[in-house]
Amino acid sequence: MKIFFKNLHKYKYLLFELIKKDIKLKYRSSALGLLWTLLEPLLTMIVLTLVFSEMFGKGGDNFPVYILCGRLLYSFFSNGTKTALKSIRKHGPMISKVYIPKYMYPLASIISSYIIFLISLIVLVGVAIFQKMKINLYIFQAFIPLLIIAVMTMGVGLLLSTFNVFFRDLEYLWTVVLMLIMYTSAIFYKVENLKTNINAWIFKVNPLHSVIVMFRDAVFGRSIMAEDSYHLYYALAFSAVSFLLGMLVFWKEQDKFILYV
Amino acid sequence: MSQEDINIAETAPEEASQKAAGPEAVVKEAVTDEAQPAPVKKKKKAKKPVKKPRKVIICDKVGVRFNMTEQKVDNLKEYFIRLVKKQLRYKEFWALRDVTFHVRKGERVGILGLNGAGKSTLLKCIAGVLKPNEGSITVNGNIVPLLELGAGFDKDYTGAENIYLYGSMLGYSRAFIREKFDDIVKFSELGDFINVPVKNYSSGMKARLGFSIATIVEPDILILDEVLSVGDAKFKKKSAKKLQTMMKKGVTVLLVSHSSDQVLQICNRAIILDHGQLVASGKAEKICAQYEEMIAK
Numbered sequence: 001m002k003i004f005f006k007n008l009h010k011y012k013y014l015l016f017e018l019i020k021k022d023i024k025l026k027y028r029s030s031a032l033g034l035l036w037t038l039l040e041p042l043l044t045m046i047v048l049t050l051v052f053s054e055m056f057g058k059g060g061d062n063f064p065v066y067i068l069c070g071r072l073l074y075s076f077f078s079n080g081t082k083t084a085l086k087s088i089r090k091h092g093p094m095i096s097k098v099y100i101p102k103y104m105y106p107l108a109s110i111i112s113s114y115i116i117f118l119i120s121l122i123v124l125v126g127v128a129i130f131q132k133m134k135i136n137l138y139i140f141q142a143f144i145p146l147l148i149i150a151v152m153t154m155g156v157g158l159l160l161s162t163f164n165v166f167f168r169d170l171e172y173l174w175t176v177v178l179m180l181i182m183y184t185s186a187i188f189y190k191v192e193n194l195k196t197n198i199n200a201w202i203f204k205v206n207p208l209h210s211v212i213v214m215f216r217d218a219v220f221g222r223s224i225m226a227e228d229s230y231h232l233y234y235a236l237a238f239s240a241v242s243f244l245l246g247m248l249v250f251w252k253e254q255d256k257f258i259l260y261v
Numbered sequence: 262m263s264q265e266d267i268n269i270a271e272t273a274p275e276e277a278s279q280k281a282a283g284p285e286a287v288v289k290e291a292v293t294d295e296a297q298p299a300p301v302k303k304k305k306k307a308k309k310p311v312k313k314p315r316k317v318i319i320c321d322k323v324g325v326r327f328n329m330t331e332q333k334v335d336n337l338k339e340y341f342i343r344l345v346k347k348q349l350r351y352k353e354f355w356a357l358r359d360v361t362f363h364v365r366k367g368e369r370v371g372i373l374g375l376n377g378a379g380k381s382t383l384l385k386c387i388a389g390v391l392k393p394n395e396g397s398i399t400v401n402g403n404i405v406p407l408l409e410l411g412a413g414f415d416k417d418y419t420g421a422e423n424i425y426l427y428g429s430m431l432g433y434s435r436a437f438i439r440e441k442f443d444d445i446v447k448f449s450e451l452g453d454f455i456n457v458p459v460k461n462y463s464s465g466m467k468a469r470l471g472f473s474i475a476t477i478v479e480p481d482i483l484i485l486d487e488v489l490s491v492g493d494a495k496f497k498k499k500s501a502k503k504l505q506t507m508m509k510k511g512v513t514v515l516l517v518s519h520s521s522d523q524v525l526q527i528c529n530r531a532i533i534l535d536h537g538q539l540v541a542s543g544k545a546e547k548i549c550a551q552y553e554e555m556i557a558k
Contacts, residue, residue, distance in 0.1 A: 014429040021426060025417050097412045098430050099389035169336040255392040258385070259327065260335065 007101050014100060018108035022083070023115060037120045041072055045127070048188045062131050062220070068124050069216045070187035073145075076117035077153055077208055078178050083109040084157030085164050085174060092261030102254045106161040110154050128219070135221060142218035145211045148235045152207060155242030158250045165253070165260050185209045204230070207238040314366035317401050317482060317513050318387060324395030325357040325382050325537075356382040357393070357537045364530075366402075366481075369514040371524030371545060373552045374534035380517045383534065384408070384484055387515065402481025402513070405431065409486070410471030416460035420451055420470055423459055427474050441477045448503075449473035450496065465493060472500055482513045521549035 008015075027033045048067045087105040088095070095102060128135065164170045184206045191203060203209050210231035214224040225232055334340050357379045364370050374380045385391040386398055388406045413427045424445055428438040446455050449470045459467060483504075508514060508527075518524050524531050524545060531548035533541045533555070541551055 010432055011429075013433070013435050016435070017426050017429040021415060021418065021422075024422075025415070028417065093409075094413045094430065096385070096390055097388075097406060097408055100430055167335065167337040167340060169338060173337070258391055 011101060011104060015104055015108055015111075018104060019112045019115070022109060022112035026112075026116070034119070037116050038123050041068060041075065041120050041123050042127075044071060045123075052188050062128075062133055065124070065128055065131060065133060065219065066190070066216065067188055068127055069219055070185060070212045072117065072120055072124060073149060073212050073215055074182055074185055074187055074208065075120075076113055077149060078182070079116075080110045080113035080153040081157050081160055081174070081178070083113060084153075085160040085171060088161045088165050088257060089168075089261055095261055096258050102257060103158070103250060106157050106250075107154070110150075110157050113153075114150055124219070133220075135219070138218050138221050138223055140218075141224045142215055144224060144232070145215040145218070145235070148214075148239045149208075149211045151243050152211070152235070152239035155239060155244070155246035158246030159242065162246075162250050162253050165257050181206060181208050185212055187212070204234070207235055210235040210238075314368075315401070316363045317366050318364040318515075319399040320360055320362050320383075320387070320396070321398070322396035323357055323360045323383070323386060323393045323398060324355060325379075325386065325391065326394045327354045327356055328352070355537050357386070357534075358395075360396075360534070360537075360539045362532055362539060362542055364513060364515070366513055367511040368530050369508060369516070369528040371516045371518060371528035371531040371548075372534060373518060373521060373524060373531055373548065375519060375556075377536075378534040379537040380534055381486070382537075384486065384515065384517055388484060400482070403432070403478075404482045404484060405475050405478075405480035406484040407472065407475055407486065408484065410468040410475070412471075414459045414467065414471070417458055419458050420449075420455040420462070421446075423470070424474055427471070428477075431475065433478070445470075445473045445477055448476075448499075465496075469496055476503055476507070479507060479510060479512060482515065483507065485514065485516045521552050525549050 023034075027036055030036055032039065045064055045068050048071070049064050052067075053063050084106040087109045088102065091105050094100065160170065160174060184202050185208050186203065194200075213231050214235065217224045217226060334343060360379075360383065372380050372383065382391065384406070386393050387400060388404055388408075389400070413430050414423045415426060418426060421442075424442060425435065425438055429435070446452075449455075449466075449472075451466060451470060454462070454466065459470075462470070485504075514527065516524060516527055528545045530543070531545045531552075532539060533548060533552055535555070541548055
């Protein structure tokens with residue numbers, strides 16, 4: 001453990017450089033640059049609102065804000081896990097040449113996704129103001145889901161990055177799983193409007209759904225434990241377990257990476 | 262410094278020196294007397310009463326095992342099909358076995374061997390990239406590997422940005438790199454190309470930049486692989502000169518090669534690896550002669 005912190009201190013510049021690289025390169029070749037972080041969710045929100053509230057006639061008050069909350073959290077989870085999954089393989093040549101603590105790569109890719117995500121929250125603030133939403137003190141509870149999703153993404157990302165070293169087709173498999181997660185996260189529909197029961201198991205199993213529900217509650221001025229504290233406990237437990245498991249698996253397998261990358 | 266020295270003197274495992282065979286120790290003494298550059302020797306003697314310089318690399322019974330599948334299985338589909346059909350067979354293969362030797366500060370050691378003898382595996386272990394399955398490796402001091410220069414570069418990044426990235430990989434701080442930035446650019450002779458993405462560089466330019474970054478600090482241990490030639494003839498001369506001044510200052514060198522001429526030119530000690538085993542170790546001239554004999558067979 002002591003070595004871990006010593007190493008972290010020694011390589012903190014590397015972590016910084018890796019994060020900077022991810023963010024810088026993401027928007028390097030585009031004319032609008034970092035502005036895309038704001039533009040992209042805004043445009044998807046407009047499309048989704050048009051489709052679901054105008055065409056399907058569903059929605060309700062502040063539907064754009066409802067969509068944005070889910071959409072932003074989901075896209076962080078999906079980008080974070082996807083880049084973490086590829087991180088070890090992508091840096092394969094470096095791993096086999098220079099000694100660097102290997103967790104740096106998934107850690108850096110998730111932190112950079114998180115920074116981009118935090119920037120994109122500006123859109124949410126903008127749209128909420130535009131819609132003249134009433135926000136109360138419960139907004140501060142939004143920090144809890146924001147923290148939980150970071151830990152959860154880190155844990156899942158560590159697991160995926162480890163397994164992807166040994167099995168390359170995980171990348172395609174994960175895209176399918178992400179699709180399932182997206183459709184069961186109630187991003188562009190309301191669970192109440194569905195034909196199924198609100199307590200359908202599929203909404204209880206998906207940890208991202210729990211996080212999104214909590215975040216939305218906070219934004220819409222409700223306590224995150226208002227209806228039911230299930231979501232809070234489940235998300236907390238899932239993130240803690242995935243994080244510990246991710247670290248354990250990564251730790252145990254990291255010496256073998258060089259033989260496979 | 263002094264504290265570190267005491268530490269090393271105390272902790273340097275007795276075992277390793279005992280395991281290193283008798284003749285080797287004798288040779289080592291001879292080497293330090295004859296071939297060591299004079300200024301370093303004086304300095305060392307003035308600093309501490311110990312006769313021999315401290316050991317900077319200790320390899321103790323190092324063994325590295327690879328599991329070779331008959332066909333490479335690297336996806337889940339294949340893995341499960343083979344698991345069900347019970348076709349997951351592994352062949353164990355020891356790339357290194359029972360390799361014990363040590364290197365003292367200021368020694369320049371050549372590692373000779375044919376292809377597949379385990380030279381690169383040994384270097385990877387010493388560089389800390391590969392963890393041995395058996396035995397242990399202790400390294401005191403910072404290592405700069407000059408292998409495949411520019412392997413750590415990101416191709417979309419400009420040369421200047423890559424200096425910071427690669428520098429931080431070698432463990433330097435940002436402030437330190439900023440301070441040395443101009444020296445690096447000047448030595449690499451890249452001029453205005455420094456602000457161009459690395460994907461547009463020629464391989465020589467990449468290697469030049471890699472060499473310049475890796476050698477900004479004087480490392481304690483320098484690892485050189487096969488080719489010492491970097492870039493064009495002019496830069497080759499310049500880099501050779503830089504390496505020589507480093508060696509004069511007493512840097513420890515590990516050189517991997519299958520040419521005994523190159524080893525003779527640079528090293529004062531040599532070891533031979535054959536099929537993962539350490540077969541000989543000693544003075545460069547003697548070992549190179551033995552190696553030539555081995556090849557002639």
